[in-house]
Amino acid sequence: MNTVDQFVSPLSVNRAAERRTVADLEAADAVVVQSGAVLALDGRLVELSADARPASALTIYVGREGDRDLVAVVPADAAYGTQYDGIGGERMTGLREFFHDSAPHGAAGQRDSELAATAVAISTWHANHPRCAVCGETTEPVMGGWVRRCDTCERDHYPRTDPAVIVAITDDEDRLLMAHASYWSPRRYSHLAGYVEPGESLEQAVHREVFEEAGLRVRDLEYLGSQPWPFPASVMVSYRARVEDPTINVDGDEITDARFYSRQELAAAVADGTLVLAPVGSIARRMIEQWYGGEVPEG
Numbered sequence: 001m002n003t004v005d006q007f008v009s010p011l012s013v014n015r016a017a018e019r020r021t022v023a024d025l026e027a028a029d030a031v032v033v034q035s036g037a038v039l040a041l042d043g044r045l046v047e048l049s050a051d052a053r054p055a056s057a058l059t060i061y062v063g064r065e066g067d068r069d070l071v072a073v074v075p076a077d078a079a080y081g082t083q084y085d086g087i088g089g090e091r092m093t094g095l096r097e098f099f100h101d102s103a104p105h106g107a108a109g110q111r112d113s114e115l116a117a118t119a120v121a122i123s124t125w126h127a128n129h130p131r132c133a134v135c136g137e138t139t140e141p142v143m144g145g146w147v148r149r150c151d152t153c154e155r156d157h158y159p160r161t162d163p164a165v166i167v168a169i170t171d172d173e174d175r176l177l178m179a180h181a182s183y184w185s186p187r188r189y190s191h192l193a194g195y196v197e198p199g200e201s202l203e204q205a206v207h208r209e210v211f212e213e214a215g216l217r218v219r220d221l222e223y224l225g226s227q228p229w230p231f232p233a234s235v236m237v238s239y240r241a242r243v244e245d246p247t248i249n250v251d252g253d254e255i256t257d258a259r260f261y262s263r264q265e266l267a268a269a270v271a272d273g274t275l276v277l278a279p280v281g282s283i284a285r286r287m288i289e290q291w292y293g294g295e296v297p298e299g
Helices: 003-007 095-128 202-214 263-271 283-292
Strands: 029-034 037-041 056-065 068-075 091-094 140-142 147-150 155-157 162-170 176-181 192-195 218-229 234-243 255-261
Touching: 029 095, 037 095, 056 095, 068 095, 091 095, 095 218, 162 202, 162 218, 162 283, 176 202, 176 283, 192 202, 202 218, 202 234, 202 255, 218 283, 234 283, 255 263, 263 283
Parallel strands: 029 068, 162 234
Antiparallel strands: 029 037, 037 091, 056 068, 140 147, 147 155, 162 176, 162 192, 176 255, 218 234
């Protein structure tokens, strides 16, 4: 299996775009999404039949599985997430936590994470773009929730995804760079990352971000894969690279600390709690584990 195959897999659920305008959305099974959280139980999405769904402020067609359609519903009751009291322990779960909880479920967890990311990304886009960016008038969801249409100026608006890059950097001793961002909790370290700016390629963004944040020049870029990261509307594109000179000079603004770790040093730092890694289920954690050679023991 090559590197990209380890990070990227085909869609688990057929998005069936041709059914967005013809499927009976009110009769479909549903997942519930609200304010960046999904209804879940023990790392799996809770799917509700049509007669068990809450009254919906927004319904989004998310795909077809076998002979059934699936939708994501945003409850009309704004307090749904705080009032929900599932009989079996179901609860509204933030997407980061859900990625972590679903990871041990293998292919089933990947399928649920895919649906959850889609539901959160699209519902967040709707919440943040209620008006036409051209004329300012109210827009309405169409195409199964995948388009917002302005009847005033007859324009269609589509969901946006902002590309970001993340890079696993090693030196000539195969030590891995771990950095702490100023806005993270204490002891949390991960790879350097940043948004792609207009007019640059993904690879150019890697070179720029690494130099801006840590004063490092990288070479031998290799694409690893990507992950939807709807916080609120990104796709994280991952690379690995090597440094020409391992001398670090952090910018002191976005990045306040960075250093290279051997595998033994990283494992020891994680074990004694001085280093907190990216959560299980994130592409950042998979990049660390690929370099490490497996799961990093914790605690």
